[in-house]
Amino acid sequence: MTGASGVGKDTIWQAALPGIPNLSYAVSATTRAQRPGEINGRHYYFYQREAFQQLIAEEALVEFAEYAGDYYGTPRQQLEAMLTSGRDALVKPELIGAREIKRRLPEAVMIFIAPPSMAELERRLKGRGTDSPARIAQRLARAREEIAAVREFEYVIVNDVLETAVRDFCSIIYAERVRSKRLTATDIARFLRET
């Protein structure tokens, strides 16, 4: 799940996840400042810059990217534990990280969350009040770059009406789980069972 800062990714997945069985959120690591209300280990794993670089050196991240001066990445161990236990993992990388995950795990499903417009995204970032004007300008520039890459994603949800965005997000998970390419020979043998 990728999309501009402020587009509503966290609101969407936090509304969607409780209703979907066997789906876990893979908490990202970051060096950005912890915001009020954010819990370390739940919203992000917060790291100092040097500690994060240590993670990179140890190849403890599946993907990482620098974005607006901060590092963001996906811890490998946590993600692998989810997948080997048969759960689906929701990862929230930046564009470059999303590409890296898709390269390593081609069965990954790429979902882009788009703003109704850049004007609306700017309003949301200003309304959040967590970023300086310079940081907001940086985030908007990055959002334009990401939107230019939107066709690399399999799905694009416009976060205009939140309820609709959440419904579409859940629908993608359920629909992907019944894609025939995920059928095993055992599944098909089961359909044919005569007793």
Added chain:
Amino acid sequence: MTGASGVGKDTIWQAALPGIPNLSYAVSATTRAQRPGEINGRHYYFYQREAFQQLIAEEALVEFAEYAGDYYGTPRQQLEAMLTSGRDALVKPELIGAREIKRRLPEAVMIFIAPPSMAELERRLKGRGTDSPARIAQRLARAREEIAAVREFEYVIVNDVLETAVRDFCSIIYAERVRSKRLTATDIARFLRET
């Protein structure tokens, strides 16, 4: 939407459709006998064999197939009217018809409804009480053939728990509508709008 007779296709779409905007059921034409409770023009368009052959000759059907001694087909005019008015159309062809629709309309999404097992399908067909034992045997043989072709479909829903099957069916519709391949240049320009 394709699947064996008795697998629950009608139950699924009748439960799903009222909640999904802009989706219409394209009523099939058939020569099979009208069952009690079935309404001509709602469940099927019922035709005598000669009248159906006339439809074939006039190319008034998008697809048709003979199945267990009866003809089934999809009237062209109705389907085209739905699509040109911007609605999605739900079509319920047999396997051969599904292939023909996919060939003519590559953007069609193929959904297969599978039984939990052949044993369960047989129980359902017997429980319905509308078919002779010979007709049931014919339907089961056809079901085995269709299941062998299941990988031609994009999605496979197992109709075990009806609620789950309906949820998955609705999810496929909503997810397909947010596939990035359906994005237009206008959509992307809208995301980038600054005012």
